[in-house]
Amino acid sequence: MGNVSTRKRPTQEAIKDFGEECEGQPKRKRMRIENIDEDENEYSKVHIKSRLQQLKKCRPHLNLLRSTKKHLPQELNPRPPLPRFIVDDYEDVVEKETPRDSVIPWFELLFLPEFPTRSVINERSFILERQLGRGSFGVVYCASAIHDNERKFAIKMQEKREIISKRAVLQVKREASIQRLLPAHPFVARTYSTWQTRTHLYSLLQYPPGSIGDLFTVWRQRGSLSEAAIRLIGAELASAIDFLHRNDVIYRDVKLENVVLDQSGHVLLIDFGLAKKLKNGVNTSTICGTLQYMSPDVSSGHPYSHYVDWWSLGVLLHILLTGIYPYPNSEITHHSKLRFIDYSTPLGCSREFANLMDRMLAVSTAHRLCSFTVLHAHSFFRSINFAKLENREYDPISEIGNAAEYDMCRNDTELDDNLFRENYDFDRFDYFNDRF
Numbered sequence: 511m512g513n514v515s516t517r518k519r520p521t522q523e524a525i526k527d528f529g530e531e532c533e534g535q536p537k538r539k540r541m542r543i544e545n546i547d548e549d550e551n552e553y554s555k556v557h558i559k560s561r562l563q564q565l566k567k568c569r570p571h572l573n574l575l576r577s578t579k580k581h582l583p584q585e586l587n588p589r590p591p592l593p594r595f596i597v598d599d600y601e602d603v604v605e606k607e608t609p610r611d612s613v614i615p616w617f618e619l620l621f622l623p624e625f626p627t628r629s630v631i632n633e634r635s636f637i638l639e640r641q642l643g644r645g646s647f648g649v650v651y652c653a654s655a656i657h658d659n660e661r662k663f664a665i666k667m668q669e670k671r672e673i674i675s676k677r678a679v680l681q682v683k684r685e686a687s688i689q690r691l692l693p694a695h696p697f698v699a700r701t702y703s704t705w706q707t708r709t710h711l712y713s714l715l716q717y718p719p720g721s722i723g724d725l726f727t728v729w730r731q732r733g734s735l736s737e738a739a740i741r742l743i744g745a746e747l748a749s750a751i752d753f754l755h756r757n758d759v760i761y762r763d764v765k766l767e768n769v770v771l772d773q774s775g776h777v778l779l780i781d782f783g784l785a786k787k788l789k790n791g792v793n794t795s796t797i798c799g800t801l802q803y804m805s806p807d808v809s810s811g812h813p814y815s816h817y818v819d820w821w822s823l824g825v826l827l828h829i830l831l832t833g834i835y836p837y838p839n840s841e842i843t844h845h846s847k848l849r850f851i852d853y854s855t856p857l858g859c860s861r862e863f864a865n866l867m868d869r870m871l872a873v874s875t876a877h878r879l880c881s882f883t884v885l886h887a888h889s890f891f892r893s894i895n896f897a898k899l900e901n902r903e904y905d906p907i908s909e910i911g912n913a914a915e916y917d918m919c920r921n922d923t924e925l926d927d928n929l930f931r932e933n934y935d936f937d938r939f940d941y942f943n944d945r946f
């Protein structure tokens with residue numbers, strides 16, 4: 511047994527001597543022994559060689575790197591450059607996500623694949639500048655990219671804990687996937703990227719340059735808008751809604767708070783929290799939305815389709831001009847209590863606008879304006895060229911700045927209190943049953 515090993519470990523003396531030579535250096539370094547006797551030198555060579563072989567076995571890419579490095583000219587650095595911020599490469603980022611060896615924790619798995627865990631674009635790629643608003647599960651910030659602080663984005667940061675406790679996992683996943691898959695449209699906010707950390711979900715959203723805020727804030731600051739402004743805002747929103755319907759999406763949450771304006775007053779539809787993929791002509795029956803904007807078809811629980819978005823647009827336009835809801839439902843807190851009686855045509859407005867309201871807010875679908883084709887042909891929008899509109903050739907801000915001619919007295923306190931109330935219905939959180 512005594513002869514089994516011929517290669518000796520370094521003797522204590524050798525280590526001691528070497529230690530004296532390298533006085534002042536850290537101990538670990540001192541143990542890299544070379545100047546001991548030959549046998550011992552042999553021992554360390556073999557030891558290192560076998561360690562290298564082991565490494566090669568478990569990391570074959572090291573070999574590859576070494577062999578390619580030989581042929582690379584000096585200036586080509588095999589290290590990848592710092593990720594450049596390109597917002598349009600979302601698909602690539604997701605594709606490149608490599609499978610992990612380790613087990614993925616459930617609180618990450620739950621939000622995959624809509625919110626990747628290892629995205630090239632992540633929270634470290636941005637500087638958060640200020641808060642834009644609050645949503646049900648977190649905060650929305652205005653942010654600029656680290657490498658390009660001229661370009662602004664909105665970053666929605668949602669707390670996973672909140673989402674899970676409110677049983678809204680499928681809701682946020684659907685919102686992300688619908689918005690991400692939509693092609694670009696001038697009046698619909700794009701989602702450039704989504705990702706997750708252990709505690710939060712992030713969505714990188716289009717931010718309207720020089721935004722003057724959401725339509726509710728603008729309306730509160732400036733009061734009723736002129737018909738000319740309402741015509742442009744209404745036409746842009748109609749174009750956005752029609753685009754969603756043509757892409758088999760029902761939006762279900764048209765309201766002042768979900769429309770943000772850029773510096774020129776052009777609209778951008780945000781918040782796809784209640785949107786659903788639904789083929790044209792197919793019905794759904796989930797009762798959801800904001801109560802004061804909810805059409806009789808949704809609140810009754812009967813099957814309905816995309817046309818309910820036109821009703822909500824009618825309510826929005828009515829508020830913009832008159833400052834009141836078209837039906838006296840401002841105090842209602844449950845959909846079963848909504849009453850669609852006592853509607854009166856707005857007074858003091860043009861005949862065209864009054865007729866548009868009568869058509870969009872008719873209780874019976876037989877009389878209601880239920881499609882973009884009809885809206886487009888309506889006399890109120892006769893002066894609008896929709897091709898020019900989608901090229902942003904109109905200038906809504908100059909109209910928004912103009913005082914409204916509409917002079918019907920309005921009860922500010924009543925409206926403000928009620929518009930602030932978020933009236934989502936309970937069915938909103940029924941995603942787990944997939945009834946949505």
Ligand SMILES: Nc1ncnc2c1ncn2[C@@H]1O[C@H](COP(=O)(O)OP(=O)(O)OP(=O)(O)O)[C@@H](O)[C@H]1O
Pocket residue numbers: 642643644645646647648650664666699715716717718721724767768770780781782783
């Ligand atoms: N893309 C954006 N550009 C500018 N502001 C935005 C943008 N997205 C959101 N905001 C602001 O943040 C607020 C909250 O955003 P959003 O409604 O999307 O959040 P949410 O979590 O979906 O809220 P909700 O509870 O209404 O579903 C908005 O009212 C708006 O003021």
